[in-house]
Amino acid sequence: MDAGRLAIVGLGLIGSSIARAVRARLPGVVVTGHDASAEVRAEARSLGLCDHIADDPAMAVTDADLVILAVPVGRMADAAHMIAPGLGADAIISDVGSSKAGVGAALRAALPGHVIIPAHPVAGTENSGPAAGFATLFEGRWCIITPEADASRGAVDRLAGFWQALGARVETMDAAHHDMVLAVTSHLPHLIAYTIVGTASELEEVTESEVIKYSAGGFRDFTRIAASDPVMWRDVFLANKDAVLATLQRFNEDLTALQQAIRRGDGGKLEDWFTRTRAIRRSIIEQGQDDAAPDFGRKH
Amino acid sequence: MDAGRLAIVGLGLIGSSIARAVRARLPGVVVTGHDASAEVRAEARSLGLCDHIADDPAMAVTDADLVILAVPVGRMADAAHMIAPGLGADAIISDVGSSKAGVGAALRAALPGHVIIPAHPVAGTENSGPAAGFATLFEGRWCIITPEADASRGAVDRLAGFWQALGARVETMDAAHHDMVLAVTSHLPHLIAYTIVGTASELEEVTESEVIKYSAGGFRDFTRIAASDPVMWRDVFLANKDAVLATLQRFNEDLTALQQAIRRGDGGKLEDWFTRTRAIRRSIIEQGQDDAAPDFGRKH
Numbered sequence: 001m002d003a004g005r006l007a008i009v010g011l012g013l014i015g016s017s018i019a020r021a022v023r024a025r026l027p028g029v030v031v032t033g034h035d036a037s038a039e040v041r042a043e044a045r046s047l048g049l050c051d052h053i054a055d056d057p058a059m060a061v062t063d064a065d066l067v068i069l070a071v072p073v074g075r076m077a078d079a080a081h082m083i084a085p086g087l088g089a090d091a092i093i094s095d096v097g098s099s100k101a102g103v104g105a106a107l108r109a110a111l112p113g114h115v116i117i118p119a120h121p122v123a124g125t126e127n128s129g130p131a132a133g134f135a136t137l138f139e140g141r142w143c144i145i146t147p148e149a150d151a152s153r154g155a156v157d158r159l160a161g162f163w164q165a166l167g168a169r170v171e172t173m174d175a176a177h178h179d180m181v182l183a184v185t186s187h188l189p190h191l192i193a194y195t196i197v198g199t200a201s202e203l204e205e206v207t208e209s210e211v212i213k214y215s216a217g218g219f220r221d222f223t224r225i226a227a228s229d230p231v232m233w234r235d236v237f238l239a240n241k242d243a244v245l246a247t248l249q250r251f252n253e254d255l256t257a258l259q260q261a262i263r264r265g266d267g268g269k270l271e272d273w274f275t276r277t278r279a280i281r282r283s284i285i286e287q288g289q290d291d292a293a294p295d296f297g298r299k300h
Numbered sequence: 301m302d303a304g305r306l307a308i309v310g311l312g313l314i315g316s317s318i319a320r321a322v323r324a325r326l327p328g329v330v331v332t333g334h335d336a337s338a339e340v341r342a343e344a345r346s347l348g349l350c351d352h353i354a355d356d357p358a359m360a361v362t363d364a365d366l367v368i369l370a371v372p373v374g375r376m377a378d379a380a381h382m383i384a385p386g387l388g389a390d391a392i393i394s395d396v397g398s399s400k401a402g403v404g405a406a407l408r409a410a411l412p413g414h415v416i417i418p419a420h421p422v423a424g425t426e427n428s429g430p431a432a433g434f435a436t437l438f439e440g441r442w443c444i445i446t447p448e449a450d451a452s453r454g455a456v457d458r459l460a461g462f463w464q465a466l467g468a469r470v471e472t473m474d475a476a477h478h479d480m481v482l483a484v485t486s487h488l489p490h491l492i493a494y495t496i497v498g499t500a501s502e503l504e505e506v507t508e509s510e511v512i513k514y515s516a517g518g519f520r521d522f523t524r525i526a527a528s529d530p531v532m533w534r535d536v537f538l539a540n541k542d543a544v545l546a547t548l549q550r551f552n553e554d555l556t557a558l559q560q561a562i563r564r565g566d567g568g569k570l571e572d573w574f575t576r577t578r579a580i581r582r583s584i585i586e587q588g589q590d591d592a593a594p595d596f597g598r599k600h
Contacts, residue, residue: 014377074567078449122517126581141516143376170550171513181510184500186517191558192492193518197577199554200484210481212583213471216491217398217422217486218525220584225518227581230574234567241562247503248559254499258491259548262541267374267534274530277497281527283512284520 004029009079011035011044011058011125012229014096015070016133019049021166034060035130036071036079041284044130059085066092066162069107073097074235080110087114091142092155094119098182098232099240100146100175108148115152117159119145120169120178122186126227138287139167146175149245183243188251190225190233191244304329308545309357309379311335311344312529313424314396315370316433319349321466324435334378335430336361336371344430358386366392366462369407373397374535380410387414392455392488394419398482398532399540400446400475408448415452417459419445420478421468422486426527439467440588446475483543490525490533491544497526 006022008015011033022029033050034057035041045053054060061067061083071079076095087093094114097103104118123141125132143163147156173181186250200211200219211219237244261269306322308315311333322329333350334357335341345353354360361367361383371379376395388392393416397403404418423441425432443463447456458469473481500511500519511519537544561569 038349057402122514124517142514144514174572177505180505181514182517184503184506184518185511185514189496189522191520191562192496192555193521194574194577195493195555196489196551197556197580198552198573199547200488201576202579203484203550205477205480206484208580211485212580212587213423214442214444214481214485215584217424217482218489219485221493221521221525222489223577223581225521225586226574228574230571230578233574234570237562237570238565238567241565244562246561247499248555250503251496251499252555255492255495255548255552258495259545262491262537262544265538265541267538270534270537271530273498274494274526274528274533276501276532277494277523277526280497280501280508280512281523283508284515284523287512 004065005063006031006169007061007067008033009060009067010070011040011049011130012070013132016044016049016130017135017137018068018070020133020135021138025167026165030058032064040130047130049130057082059258061086061091063088064091066094069095072232072235073099073103073239076103077106077110080107084111091115092117092159094159096121098186098236100178101174102239104175115155117145117147117151117155119143119159119163121163124249126224128229141168143168143170144178145170145172146178147172147283179240179243182249183240183247187236187240187244188247190228191237191248193222196222305363306331307361307367308333309360309367309371309383310370311340311349311430312370313428313432316344316349316430317435317437318368318370320433320435321438325467326465332360333363340430347430349430353489357382361386361391364391365389366394369395372532372535373403376403377406377410378406382480384411389563391415392417392459394459396421398536402539404446404475408457415455417445417451417455418475418506419443419459419463421463426524428529428540441468442469443470444478445470445472446478479540479543483540483547487536487540487544488547490528491537491548493522493526496522559580
């Protein structure tokens with residue numbers, strides 16, 4: 001991708017961040033963007049995100065060497081069908097979805113004979129839309145590529161090189177394993193955060209205004225990810241149902257055990273558990289996936 | 301407290317932050333500190349946190365106008381007994397515990413005839429110990445005061461003025477209501493975070509190193525509060541058992557409903573729920589209890 005043609009289909013947070021990162025780090029690449037929403041296309045034009053914005057998805061991918069689908073995972077199959085008429089035979093088709101086994105199967109079914117290399121940059125914020133993206137979103141973050149066993153080695157390397165050029169670190173794994181890893185590190189945390197924010201806002205004993213007022217005691221940490229895009233997350237849970245439900249069951253078992261310890265007044269069990277979880281936090285900071293600044297880097 | 305004598309018993313994150321905030325904002329106040337740990341006292345001396353560090357708790361509170369107990373809630377009764385011989389008749393005794401009904405009762409039982417005004421500054425970080433404190437910790441945060449119905453109005457006003465002088469906003473409420481509000485906004489979020497971090501670190505299918513590596517997908521947001529002081533939190537859950545278990549039951553009901561929606565493929569229910577929770581986040585940011593910066597204010 002030192003020089004070449006990139007098409008981005010879907011210009012929300014991730015798609016627009018790719019466009020910005022390419023402009024900053026791969027100035028030789030010509031970027032064409034498309035979004036199903038006319039409003040988003042107009043916003044992308046006024047932001048100057050891409051070299052061209054195409055109104056037609058098939059036109060957007062004509063001559064592209066690399067096509068990245070950055071739409072909710074439930075819309076990947078539709079997006080693939082829409083671009084099919086414009087795709088060149090050698091184009092690499094990739095995506096950014098948070099679940100990979102289902103998306104890979106959908107893309108292969110929609111685009112038989114094409115070079116399909118699914119990928120997932122593990123990065124994001126709770127904000128949505130083309131204005132929310134930024135060029136440094138992928139810096140220091142992992143991008144997981146999940147090729148089929150018989151995928152072209154050259155195509156995988158090319159996609160890996162593209163993400164590395166945007167500042168990401170690249171890992172390759174089996175799609176099923178990806179889906180289990182992300183169920184734990186991303187999908188279950190989002191489900192839990194969505195649940196607790198909803199629970200807190202509907203209690204009779206405590207008003208919503210009290211919940212907001214005293215959120216600095218811990219609650220606010222959950223609200224960030226519970227503000228993420230509702231459609232994107234609806235699709236993730238439906239697409240990665242089995243892995244999400246499996247990890248949720250494990251979570252429920254552990255929560256029941258801690259609940260029992262509280263009810264029984266078993267302070268030793270609580271203290272042991274809470275001591276163990278401290279070490280995980282330390283490792284995350286050491287590996288640069290978070291910041292140790294007091295109060296989470298927030299300024300008041 | 302324009303001029304006066306303050307005693308702080310317990311020099312961890314909160315106690316040492318009070319000492320620092322008093323030095324910065326109430327330079328006329330003389331501060332004496334004590335901690336049960338000789339190691340912490342030595343660290344407090346070398347940090348120069350207080351005007352005096354007393355080795356004996358009763359000596360620490362002699363002549364104090366205001367005594368603040370900043371120890372884990374399970375140690376409040378012991379700390380009260382230890383300071384009792386040194387307390388003046390007019391001293392106001394307060395605390396900073398995360399649960400209030402039990403702490404208030406324990407202090408009243410340990411110090412009959414004394415002026416006891418429990419309080420809870422809703423502020424903190426995941427770090428512990430005297431070196432972790434900082435002078436601005438309470439700025440813009442709420443301090444909840446939970447006096448008994450027959451408490452001295454003058455003493456309540458004096459304590460409120462003290463916390464306002466440190467930059468906090470003050471609210472007064474009934475201890476039982478405080479405990480329900482904090483169960484929702486602080487205790488349940490900590491319990492959930494502790495649980496999921498433990499769950500994620502013990503799955504067979506996903507290694508701990510993978511959990512850490514891909515934590516930017518949402519998991520890392522939970523690890524911050526799951527790194528909080530284990531003894532402090534053990535005591536909070538034991539002291540506020542009833543309110544925590546009541547809110548946990550509501551959370552479990554909601555989680556089961558969302559689990560069922562995922563299993564059944566009910567995307568409408570998921571999307572509705574996730575849309576509602578977005579609004580809560582917006583209100584928290586509007587009220588200055590969190591920061592809207594992309595990627596949560598983290599730098600990489």
